[in-house]
Amino acid sequence: xxxxxxxxxxxxxxxxxxxxxxxxxxxxxxxxxxxxxxxxxxxxxxxxxxxxxxxxxxxxxxxxxxxxxxxxxxxxxxxxxxxxxxxxxxxxxxxxxxxxxxxxxxxxxxxxxxxxxxxxxxxxxxxxxxxxxxxxxxxxxxxxxxxxxxxxxxxxxxxxxxxxxxxxxxxxxxxxxxxxxxxxxxxxxxxxxxxxxxxxxxxxxxxxxxxxxxxxxxxxxxxxxxxxxxxxxxxxxxxxxxxxxxxxxxxxxxxxxxxxxxxxxxxxxxxxxxxxxxxxxxxxxxxxxxxxxxxxxxxxxxxxxxxxxxxxxxxxxxxxxxxxxxxxxxxxxxxxxxxxxxxxxxxxxxxxxxxxxxxxxxxxxxxxxxxxxxxxxxxxxxxxxxxxxxxxxxxxxxxxxxxxxxxxxxxxxxxxxxxxxx
Amino acid sequence: xxxxxxxxxxxxxxxxxxxxxxxxxxxxxxxxxxxxxxxxxxxxxxxxxxxxxxxxxxxxxxxxxxxxxxxxxxxxxxxxxxxxxxxxxxxxxxxxxxxxxxxxxxxxxxxxxxxxxxxxxxxxxxxxxxxxxxxxxxxxxxxxxxxxxxxxxxxxxxxxxxxxxxxxxxxxxxxxxxxxxxxxxxxxxxxxxxxxxxxxxxxxxxxxxxxxxxxxxxxxxxxxxxxxxxxxxxxxxxxxxxxxxxxxxxxxxxxxxxxxxxxxxxxxxxxxxxxxxxxxxxxxxxxxxxxxxxxxxxxxxxxxxxxxxxxxxxxxxxxxxxxxxxxxxxxxxxxxxxxxxxxxxxxxxxxx
Numbered sequence: 001x002x003x004x005x006x007x008x009x010x011x012x013x014x015x016x017x018x019x020x021x022x023x024x025x026x027x028x029x030x031x032x033x034x035x036x037x038x039x040x041x042x043x044x045x046x047x048x049x050x051x052x053x054x055x056x057x058x059x060x061x062x063x064x065x066x067x068x069x070x071x072x073x074x075x076x077x078x079x080x081x082x083x084x085x086x087x088x089x090x091x092x093x094x095x096x097x098x099x100x101x102x103x104x105x106x107x108x109x110x111x112x113x114x115x116x117x118x119x120x121x122x123x124x125x126x127x128x129x130x131x132x133x134x135x136x137x138x139x140x141x142x143x144x145x146x147x148x149x150x151x152x153x154x155x156x157x158x159x160x161x162x163x164x165x166x167x168x169x170x171x172x173x174x175x176x177x178x179x180x181x182x183x184x185x186x187x188x189x190x191x192x193x194x195x196x197x198x199x200x201x202x203x204x205x206x207x208x209x210x211x212x213x214x215x216x217x218x219x220x221x222x223x224x225x226x227x228x229x230x231x232x233x234x235x236x237x238x239x240x241x242x243x244x245x246x247x248x249x250x251x252x253x254x255x256x257x258x259x260x261x262x263x264x265x266x267x268x269x270x271x272x273x274x275x276x277x278x279x280x281x282x283x284x285x286x287x288x289x290x291x292x293x294x295x296x297x298x299x300x301x302x303x304x305x306x307x308x309x310x311x312x313x314x315x316x317x318x319x320x321x322x323x324x325x326x327x328x329x330x331x332x333x334x335x336x337x338x339x340x341x342x343x344x345x346x347x348x349x350x351x352x353x354x355x356x357x358x359x360x361x362x363x364x365x366x367x368x369x370x371x372x373x374x375x376x377x378x379x380x381x382x383x384x385x386x387x388x389x390x391x392x393x394x395x396x397x398x399x400x401x402x403x404x405x406x407x408x409x410x411x412x413x414x415x416x417x418x419x420x421x422x
Numbered sequence: 423x424x425x426x427x428x429x430x431x432x433x434x435x436x437x438x439x440x441x442x443x444x445x446x447x448x449x450x451x452x453x454x455x456x457x458x459x460x461x462x463x464x465x466x467x468x469x470x471x472x473x474x475x476x477x478x479x480x481x482x483x484x485x486x487x488x489x490x491x492x493x494x495x496x497x498x499x500x501x502x503x504x505x506x507x508x509x510x511x512x513x514x515x516x517x518x519x520x521x522x523x524x525x526x527x528x529x530x531x532x533x534x535x536x537x538x539x540x541x542x543x544x545x546x547x548x549x550x551x552x553x554x555x556x557x558x559x560x561x562x563x564x565x566x567x568x569x570x571x572x573x574x575x576x577x578x579x580x581x582x583x584x585x586x587x588x589x590x591x592x593x594x595x596x597x598x599x600x601x602x603x604x605x606x607x608x609x610x611x612x613x614x615x616x617x618x619x620x621x622x623x624x625x626x627x628x629x630x631x632x633x634x635x636x637x638x639x640x641x642x643x644x645x646x647x648x649x650x651x652x653x654x655x656x657x658x659x660x661x662x663x664x665x666x667x668x669x670x671x672x673x674x675x676x677x678x679x680x681x682x683x684x685x686x687x688x689x690x691x692x693x694x695x696x697x698x699x700x701x702x703x704x705x706x707x708x709x710x711x712x713x714x715x716x717x718x719x720x721x722x723x724x725x726x727x728x729x730x731x732x733x734x735x736x737x738x739x740x741x742x743x744x745x746x747x748x749x750x751x752x753x754x755x756x757x758x759x760x761x762x763x764x765x766x767x768x769x770x771x772x773x774x
Contacts, residue, residue: 004457007502007527010546010569011454013635014654014680015699023632333632 023333027305027419028400032291035130036421038298039073040388041065042283043223044240045376048149052240053280056225058090058148059100065282066104068221069142073286075298077106080286081138084128085114086121086145087380089152119345119406120414121145122283122383123307127416129287130304139292145384146282154379173314174410181409182275182348183265185318189354193269196349197255199356200274200373202363203346204250207370211246215369219392245277245376274349279376283384300421302391306332307416309408318351320413321405322358328403328415336361340399343386345406346371355405368393382406387418394420423735424765426472431461433757435486435683436742441494443748444468445475446755448763449499451483460484462499464511467765476511488531490555491538498541500528506543508555523551523560530573536580544573544585550595552583564595564605571637571653578646586636586651590614594649594663609666613651613659616669631655638683644691650708652681658696658727660708672708674727682741689751693730695768697740703733703756705768731771736760 043065046052053061062085070077083106085097098112115125122145129141157175165171176184185191210216220241227238250273260268261275286298293300308331310323321344329336342365346352352373356366369375369389372382383406390402405415431450439445444467452458460480465472482502490496495511496518504524507517526546533541540561544550546569552562568587576582581597594609614633634655642648642660648671652658656677659670679699687693692711697703708727738759746753752769 007456011456014637014682 024338024401027332027334027417030290030421032289033134034290035133035287035304036290036293036300037285037287037302037304037391037418038293038300039069039075039286040219040284040301040391041069041072041221042219042381042385042388043281044220045243045245045279045281045378045381045385046240047244047376048278048280051244051280052225052227052238053148053223054150055228055235056148056280057151058087058093058146059096059103061148061280061282062096062100062144062146063104064223064225065144065146065221065284066100066106066142068223069284069286070105072221073298075140075286075296078109079140079296080106080110080142082111082113082129082132082141084125084141084143085112085380086116086123086125086143086383087114087147088116088118088121089147089149089154089379091152116380117309117412117414118409119347119377119379120309120383120408120412121380122385123387123404123406123414123416124383126285126287126304126384126387127307133287133289140286140288140296142284142286143384144282144284145381147378147380148280149278149378150280170313170411176315178317178347178409179262179270179275180265181315181317182270182350183262183267184315185348185354186269186350187267188316191269191350191353193256193267194252195353196269196274198252199349199353200255200346201250201252203352203367203370203373204246205370206368207243207246207374208248208250210369211242215396216243216389216392218395219388243375245279246370246374270348270350274373276345276347276372276377277375279378281376281378281381281385283381283388285384285387302394302421303419305417305419307414309412309414311412314411317409317411318348318407319354320407320411321345321351321355321415322413324413324415325355325359325403325405328405328417332417334401334417339401339403340365340397341368341390341393341402342366343390343402343404344371345377345382345386346373347377347407349373351407368397383414387416390418391420395422398422424467424472426465426474426763428461428463428757428761428763430761432738432759432761433763434484434741436744436755436757436763437487437489437497438744438746438755439494440489440491440747443746446472446763446765447487447489447497448742448757449484449487450757451485451502454759455483455485455502458483460499460501462487462497462509464497465763472763472765476514478509478514478516480507483527485528486530488533488541490541491533491535498531498533498543500531500543502527504528504545504547506531506551506553519555521551521553521558521560523563524549529569529571532574532583534575534580535577536575542573542575542583544570546570548587550583550585552597562597564607566593569635571635572639574639574641576641576646577643578641584639584641584649586613586639586653588635590633590636590653592636592639592649592651592661609663611661611663611666613653613670614655631657637680640685640694642686642691643688645710648710650684650686650694652684652696654680656680656698658684658694658706660727672710672727674706674708674729676704676729677702682739683743685744687751688745688747695743695745695754697743697756697758699739701734701736701738701740701758703736703740703743703754704729705731705771731768731773733766733768733771735764735766736762
C-alpha cells in the first residue's frame with residue numbers, strides 16, 4: 001500500500017488543484033526542450049519620411065540589425081541554420097531576406113525565408129522559427145521583423161480582384177482601408193472619441209515616462225545610419241539611440257483638438273493623434289532549445305511558450321486581440337490575472353479601448369512603455385518588437401509572463417505567450 | 423443538532439441504515455487516514471443522545487462504508503490496505519468475511535440497490551471490483567486506469583455501475599452489454615467538458631474549466647438519467663447521460679475548496695447535499711424544478727443551480743454526508759476530520 005507521503009500528497013492535491021495559477025507554475029518550469037530566447041533587441045523606431053531611418057532601405061536595415069545580433073549575441077554564425085524575416089511591404093522580400101543574411105556575415109549555410117501576415121509578421125516569424133526548432137527541423141534560428149515604411153509604399157488591397165471576392169459578404173470587406181475598419185469598431189461598439197483620446201494620451205504619457213527613465217536602453221541597439229538633410233541635401237552618419245515617436249506632454253485634451261482623419265466614414269473619431277504612426281524599424285530574436293543554449297553557453301533570457309491565430313470579420317479586424325488573447329490563454333491554461341504584462345499593438349485607439357475594456361485588462365499591465373500610437377507601427381517589425389519590449393519590461397518589473405497580441409488586416413488576430421527568465 | 427465524538431478517529435464516511443431511521447454507520451481513520459488504524463462505528467440515535475452500539479477496529483484506515491441492502495445487520499467497509507470487509511452487528515469480534523482484491527487503497531464501496539445481491543468497490547489502483555457475498559473472490563473487474571475515488575450502483579438498474587476518477591471523467595458501465603474490449607464501458611463523459619455556448623458566435627470570455635480530479639458522484643433518485651459529480655475544482659455538475667456529449671446541465675458553484683461527497687435527496691428530485699474541504703455542508707437545488715426544460719435544447723447554457731443552505735458546524739474538512747431515508751424530509755448526518763458526527767436538519771440551514 002501507499003506510504004504516508006503518497007496519501008498526504010493525494011490530500012494536498014485536493015487542496016491545491018490545477019487552477020490557472022498552477023498552470024502558471026507549470027509554464028515557469030524549465031525543461032530541456034523549451035524553445036528559449038538568448039538574445040532579443042531592436043533598432044530605435046523612427047518616423048517614416050522624417051526620422052533617423054528615413055534613408056535606410058529595408059535591406060540595409062536588416063543587414064545592420066543582423067550584424068549587431070551576430071556580434072552582440074556572440075553566437076557562432078555557422079550554427080544559425082535559418083533566419084525568418086517578417087516583412088509586409090517590401091518588393092522582392094525573399095531576395096532581400098537571403099541576401100541580407102549573407103551580407104550580415106552569416107555563412108552560406110544559413111538559410112532564410114519570409115513571413116507575411118500583415119501586422120503579425122514579426123510574431124509569425126518567431127512562430128515559424130520556434131516551430132522549426134520544436135519539430136527538429138533546425139536547432140538554432142533567428143526571427144526578425146523589419147519594415148521601412150519610408151521606402152516601401154503601402155498601397156492597400158491590390159486592384160483587379162475577382163468579383164468572387166469583391167462581391168463576397170466577408171471577402172469583399174477586405175477592400176476597406178484600415179482607417180475605415182477603425183471607424184467600424186468605434187461605431188459598432190459605441191466607443192467614444194473621449195475614450196479613444198484618453199487611451200492615446202496614456203500611450204504617449206507612458207512612453208514619455210519610459211523614455212525619460214531610460215527603461216528601453218536594454219532593448220534598443222544604437223544603430224548607425226546614413227541620413228540626408230532634407231534642407232541641404234547633405235548626407236551625414238548618425239547614431240540613433242532613441243525612438244522619436246513619443247511627443248512629450250501629450251494630453252487627452254491636446255489630442256481632442258485634432259481633426260478627424262476620415263470624415264467620409266462615420267463616426268469619424270480616428271485622428272492622426274489616436275492612431276498608430278507610420279514608422280521604420282526592426283527587431284530580432286535568437287531562438288534555440290534550452291538544451292542547445294546550455295550546450296553553446298548562450299545566456300537564456302526568456303522562453304517562447306506558444307502562439308495562436310484567429311479570424312474574424314475583416315470590417316472589424318481591430319478587435320482581433322479580443323479573440324486571440326483568450327484563445328492562447330485557454331491553450332496554456334492561464335487566466336488573465338496570471339499575465340504580468342500585455343503588449344497589444346495599438347493600431348487604433350478604438351480597438352485598444354475595446355480590447356482593454358471588454359477583456360477587463362488592468363491598464364497598468366497593458367503596453368507599460370507606450371504602444372504603437374506613441375512609438376509607431378512598422379508593420380512587419382511590430383510583432384517582434386513587442387516581444388523585445390515585453391521581455392525588457394518583465395526584467396525591469398521582475399515579473400515573468402507576457403502576452404503579446406495584435407490585430408491583423410483582413411480580419412485576424414494573433415497572440416503569443418512569452419516568459420522572462422532574467 | 424445532535425453530536426457524537428469519534429474520539430481519536432477522523433471521520434471519512436457516514437451512511438444511514440436503509441432499514442432503521444435511528445441507525446447510522448461511520449467509517450473513520452486515525453491520523454487523518456494517513457497512517458494507522460481505522461474504525462467502523464454503528465451508532466443508535468436515542469432519546470439520550472447518540473450511542474455506539476458496536477465498533478470494529480481495522481488495521482488500516484476505513485475510507486468508505488455501505489450498508490447491505492439485504493441484511494439489516496451487515497455492512498461493508500473500504501479500507502486502506504486494499505481489502506473490503508463485511509461486518510455483521512451480531513459478530514462483534516471482527517469482519518465475517520473479507521476480500522483482498524485491490525492493490526492500493528480502496529476509496530469507495532456501493533451496494534446493489536435493485537437485486538441487492540452484489541456490491542462493488544473502487545480503488546486508487548484504477549479498477550472497480552464487483553463481488554457477491556457468497557463468493558470468496560471478486561466476480562468482475564472493471565478497469566478505469568485512473569485513481570477511482572467514487573463508484574455507485576445506479577438506483578434504477580441492477581446492471582449499471584458508474585465511477586468518477588482523478589482523470590476528470592464520469593464512466594458508466596452497463597453489465598448487460600456483452601463482454602468485450604470495452605469492458606462494459608458505455609459512456610465516458612469528460613466532467614470538465616465545455617458546456618454548450620449560447621448563440622452562433624464564439625464568446626472568448628466564456629468560463630473555462632481545466633480537468634481536475636473528481637472525488638464524488640451520485641445518481642438522482644427520481645430522474646434515472648441524471649448524475650451529479652464534484653471534486654477538486656469545487657464545482658458540482660449535473661449530467662444527463664441521455665446526451666453525454668452535451669456537457670453539464672447545471673453548474674453549482676460556491677464551495678471554497680474541493681467537494682468530498684455529494685448525495686441527492688431521497689425525497690426531492692432537485693435537491694442535493696454536499697460536503698467539502700471548506701468545512702461546510704451545503705444544500706442545493708439544481709434548478710430542474712424551476713421551469714427549465716430538460717433535457718437541454720442544443721446551444722442552451724447550463725442552468726445555474728442555487729444554493730439553498732449551508733451548515734458550518736464542523737471545524738475541519740467534512741468528508742461524509744448522508745440523508746436519512748425515513749421520516750420528515752431533511753434530516754441528515756455528516757462526519758468530518760474534527761472527530762465529530764453531526765446529525766442535523768437541512769431545513770434549519772435554509773433561508774426563508
